[in-house]
Each structure stands twice: as structure tokens, then as C-alpha cells.
Amino acid sequence: MKQDDINEIEWRNPANWTWRGPLGLYASKRDTRLLVPKAMPMMGWTLNFGHPGWTGVLVALAALALVLAVAQGLFT
Numbered sequence: 001m002k003q004d005d006i007n008e009i010e011w012r013n014p015a016n017w018t019w020r021g022p023l024g025l026y027a028s029k030r031d032t033r034l035l036v037p038k039a040m041p042m043m044g045w046t047l048n049f050g051h052p053g054w055t056g057v058l059v060a061l062a063a064l065a066l067v068l069a070v071a072q073g074l075f076t
Contacts, residue, residue, distance in 0.1 A: 003032055006030055006031070007030075007031045007032060007033055007036075010028040010030050010031040011026070011028070011031060011036055011037070013028070016028040016031075016050075017039055022038060022039075022040055022043040024038065024039050024046070025046065025049060026039075026046050026047070026048055026049065026050075027048065027049040027050035028048060028050045029050040029051075030050075031048055031050065031051070032051070033048055033051070034047065034048055034051045034053050034054065034057070035047060035048070036048050
């Protein structure tokens with residue numbers, strides 16, 4: 001079985017979703033994708049919270065928000 005098949009099986013498994021609505025969270029350590037389609041794909045994408053790289057993404061976003069807040073304070 002190829003990894004793409006495993007990713008698809010994991011994505012379809014309801015046990016990997018906290019809630020399968022538009023705000024549902026996804027976590028699967030077997031799925032290698034960092035970003036996956038929402039349970040309702042037309043609603044966009046979500047992070048795979050089972051992937052080890054998600055913490056880095058969240059730290060980078062928090063750092064960006066902090067830098068923007070400090071920059072705004074310096075220039076206003």
C-alpha cells in the first residue's frame with residue numbers, strides 16, 4: 001500500500017477527527033501531510049495535529065504576530 005492510500009484511509013477515518021463539521025480538528029500520526037482538506041473540502045484546509053511539524057507552524061505564526069504587534073507599536 002502506498003503512502004497516498006494510507007493518507008486517504010486516515011483522512012476518511014472518523015476517529016481521527018474531533019468533529020467532522022467545518023471547524024473539526026484532524027490528528028493522525030500515520031498521515032504524512034501537514035495540511036489536509038477539511039472534512040468538508042469546500043471549507044478549506046486544516047492542520048494535521050498528529051504531524052510533528054504542526055508545532056513549528058504555530059510557533060512561527062505566533063512569532064509573526066508578535067513581530068507585527070511590536071512593529072506597529074514602534075511606528076505609530
